[in-house]
Amino acid sequence: MFEKKQTDVYALGQHIAMSAHKARRVIDQIRGRSYEETLMILELMPYRACYPIFKLVYSAAANASYILGSNEANLIISKAEVNEGTPAKKLKPRARGRSYPIKRPTCHITITVKDMSLPEYVRKNFLEWSKKPKWKNKSKKPKWKNKYTDATYHDMYSNGGVWDKK
Template sequence: MRKEKKPEIYALGQHIPMSAHKARRVIDQIRGRSYGTTLMILELMPYRACYSIFKLVYSAAANASYNMGSNETNLIISKAEVNEGTSVKKLKPRARGRSFPIKRPTCHITIGVTDISLYLDEDEDKEEYEGKYLNMDYLTSLKKPRWTNTYTDMIKENVYSNSSGGLWDKK
């Protein structure tokens, strides 16, 4: 019994002027999430790459609604990848008539969305996709952030008291 692969709608952005490493930092946060959650995350993140990725996610959703007639509430980000593009090479004038090469990296970003309602119509795939995609936001909210309880609280420890052994005394 062979499963038919459902269509996946893409949006591709090429030669975006930023390094692939900086774009991957944002892409890793949105992979596997729903369309509405992705837009909210991209609006609130403080990185420059968010604007380019936001436009691509919006374009992929528009492609899905126009080509397949999908509803935007049923879309999930099934594929999100960043590849390195060509470097734009420039020369900067330096002292004594010399030149200095400048390489500005570019990247290619691919966003793929899938309509989850196509999968939920069949009974055999329902449990697989509910567990994999629908509860993804719930599972990430249960995960504890790694930065909690790493810093000492200055309110609990009185730095200026003499009980600490005179740490701040300069006699």
């Protein structure tokens, strides 16, 4: 009778050119805080990781207002995680024509915001009503769908094709 409604939205930033360890240092400070408090913290922290995380938090809030129609004042950072990405590989020229590999670390950051004002459960009937098609003839199919098409299956193994020769 009741169905769970989506109350959280995320934003994902991939291949951000910084170490995952340095980004986790900032992410641990904002996890579980409100959206407005998070923006103030990120503006005042002196780390380089704050700017891409700030952009992701802002993007997640924009996604929440577009998808859920929620207000930014009701959002909290429910989940924030940092994973290691593939390292960017370059070669640096060294003495006597040799090369030295350089691996620059990258990371993937996921910010999930949750709207605390939305109820967890809504009536299933309302959800079914909102998913119904909006055109007039709901029971009739379009005329082009009523045509029966017969597709014959041609198989080269059973019809004596290429593989029948000995």
